[in-house]
Amino acid sequence: MSLTKDSPSWSREAPAHGRSARFTAPSPGSPFAIAIADSIEAARLVNVWGYSGWVDVVWRYRRTKIGPLWHTLSLGAFVVVMGTIWSVVLDQDPENHFRFVGTSLIAWSLLSYFVTEGTHSMLGGAPTALAIRYPFIAFTFLHVWKAVLLFGHHFILYLLIVVGTQFNPGLTALYAIPGFILLVANGVGISLLVGMVSLRWRDFIPAAASAMQIMMFVTPVLWPKDLLGPELAYAVDYNPLYHLVRIVRDPLLGQLPPAESWIWACGTLVVGLIVSFWAYGRCRDRIAFWY
Numbered sequence: 204m205s206l207t208k209d210s211p212s213w214s215r216e217a218p219a220h221g222r223s224a225r226f227t228a229p230s231p232g233s234p235f236a237i238a239i240a241d242s243i244e245a246a247r248l249v250n251v252w253g254y255s256g257w258v259d260v261v262w263r264y265r266r267t268k269i270g271p272l273w274h275t276l277s278l279g280a281f282v283v284v285m286g287t288i289w290s291v292v293l294d295q296d297p298e299n300h301f302r303f304v305g306t307s308l309i310a311w312s313l314l315s316y317f318v319t320e321g322t323h324s325m326l327g328g329a330p331t332a333l334a335i336r337y338p339f340i341a342f343t344f345l346h347v348w349k350a351v352l353l354f355g356h357h358f359i360l361y362l363l364i365v366v367g368t369q370f371n372p373g374l375t376a377l378y379a380i381p382g383f384i385l386l387v388a389n390g391v392g393i394s395l396l397v398g399m400v401s402l403r404w405r406d407f408i409p410a411a412a413s414a415m416q417i418m419m420f421v422t423p424v425l426w427p428k429d430l431l432g433p434e435l436a437y438a439v440d441y442n443p444l445y446h447l448v449r450i451v452r453d454p455l456l457g458q459l460p461p462a463e464s465w466i467w468a469c470g471t472l473v474v475g476l477i478v479s480f481w482a483y484g485r486c487r488d489r490i491a492f493w494y
Contacts, residue, residue, distance in 0.1 A: 232484075233484065234480065234481045234482075234483070234484025234485045234487075235480055235481065235484055236484070237483070237484035237487050238340070238479075238480035238481070238483045238484040238487075239480070241338040241339065241340045241483070241487065242338075242340050244338045244341075245338040245340045245341035245343075245344055246344070248338070248341050249344075251341070252341050252342075252344050252345040252348065253348060255345055256345050256346075256348040256349045256352065257352065259345075259349060260349055260352050260353070271352070271353060271356045272356055272359070274353055274356055274357065275356045275357055275359055275360050278308060278309070278312060278357055278360060279360050279363075281308065282301070282304055282305040282308055282360065282364075283301075285304055285308075285425055286300060286301035286303075286304040286305060287301070289304065289425050289426060293426055293430060295427075298368050301364070301368065302364055302365075302368050302370060302456065303427065303456065304424075304425055305360065305361065305364045306361060306364070306452045306455045306456055307423075307424040307425070307448060307452050308424060308425075309354075309357045309358065309360060309361055309451075309452075309455075310386070310447075310448045310451040310452045310455075311419060311422070311424050311448055312353075312354075312357055313350055313353075313354045313357070313386065313387075313390070313451075314386065314390075314444060314447055314448060315415050315419070316350045316353065317346075317347070317350060317389075317390035317393045317394050317397075318393060318394075318397055318411055318414075318415050319411060319412050319415050320346065320349075320350070321343075321346055321390075321393060321394035321397045321398055321401075322397050322398065322400075322401035322407065322408040322411050322412075323398075323401070323408070324342050324343055324345070324346035324394050324395075324397075324398035325339060325342050325343075325398040325399060325401070325402045325490070326398070326401060326402055326494075327342070328342040328345075329494045332490070332491055332494060333491065333494055339483070339487070339490050340395060340483065342398065343391060343394045343395040343398060344391070346394050346398070347387060347390050347391055347394055350387075350390060351387060354383075361455060370457075371457075372454070372455055372456060372457035373457055375454050375457050375458065375459060376454050376455055376457070377454070378453075378454035378459060378460070379450075379451050379454035379455050381450075382450035382451040382454060382460065382468075383451055385447075385450060385465075385468050385469070385472065386447055386450065386451055386468070388472050389447060389468065389471055389472050389475055391476070391479075392472065392475030392476040392478070392479045392480075393475060393479075395479040395480075395483060396475070396478060396479040396482060397411060399479075399482060399483065399486060399490065402490065402493045402494070403486075403493050418444055421442070422439075422442055422444050422445050422448065423439055423445055424448060428445075440463065443467055443468075443471045446463070446464040446467035446468050446471070447467075447468055447471065449464045450464050450465060450468050
């Protein structure tokens with residue numbers, strides 16, 4: 204029995220009908236060691252999944268005039284409709300509420316993409332996973348990279364909102380950068396976990412999509428938290444999705460996110476990575492059989 208230098212798997216020679224047969228035994232080490240080893244290997248393949256993600260976004264909108272900007276136009280139309288309707292229903296200032304809804308939905312679209320589209324992250328990598336030995340976490344990195352690319356197109360909508368409403372967030376908007384990085388880091392853990400669960404149980408795919416539709420109306424995205432009043436507003440603080448949206452949205456609106464939102468976002472990141480890495484390490488050698 205020998206352990207190769209370039210692979211975390213054990214290789215063993217065994218006789219089979221007079222010839223030596225090579226097979227792969229379970230990966231050695233703790234679940235976290237296996238997950239970290241695959242993460243490092245996937246990071247080294249950045250040229251592969253980075254280029255693949257770029258081509259996938261371009262190819263999806265091949266032969267269209269504006270390409271991925273269709274995502275921006277679709278989100279923009281939704282912002283205009285919901286911002287107008289909800290400002291009237293909730294008796295809010297139209298200009299401020301339009302800016303609030305637009306910025307909230309831009310941040311929410313990224314978070315929602317991690318969950319709803321993340322359910323297909325590993326499932327879509329079936330041809331590669333069944334053909335060669337490939338770190339499954341690389342599929343998660345590919346998915347998160349595509350989400351970042353689409354977010355870049357959505358950010359154009361924010362610039363249009365700022366110019367259209369003549370709003371200046373000031374230097375406070377720079378706090379959205381660490382908030383965005385923290386949200387993307389959370390997206391890695393979220394996408395990895397939902398990708399594995401969806402690969403194992405396909406019913407989770409429509410269930411996750413339905414859950415995110417409900418959570419969009421439960422989370423203060425289309426309406427401000429203050430409308431709940433002091434009796435119920437505290438309940439929103441126990442919603443981690445609210446804090447993940449807030450650390451990106453508030454700076455873009457010229458407001459500093461409270462410390463509790465940063466604490467919640469960091470706590471969600473730690474818990475999410477621990478759970479997803481532990482599950483990945485435990486199931487690493489069985490994932491290929493789920494396709």
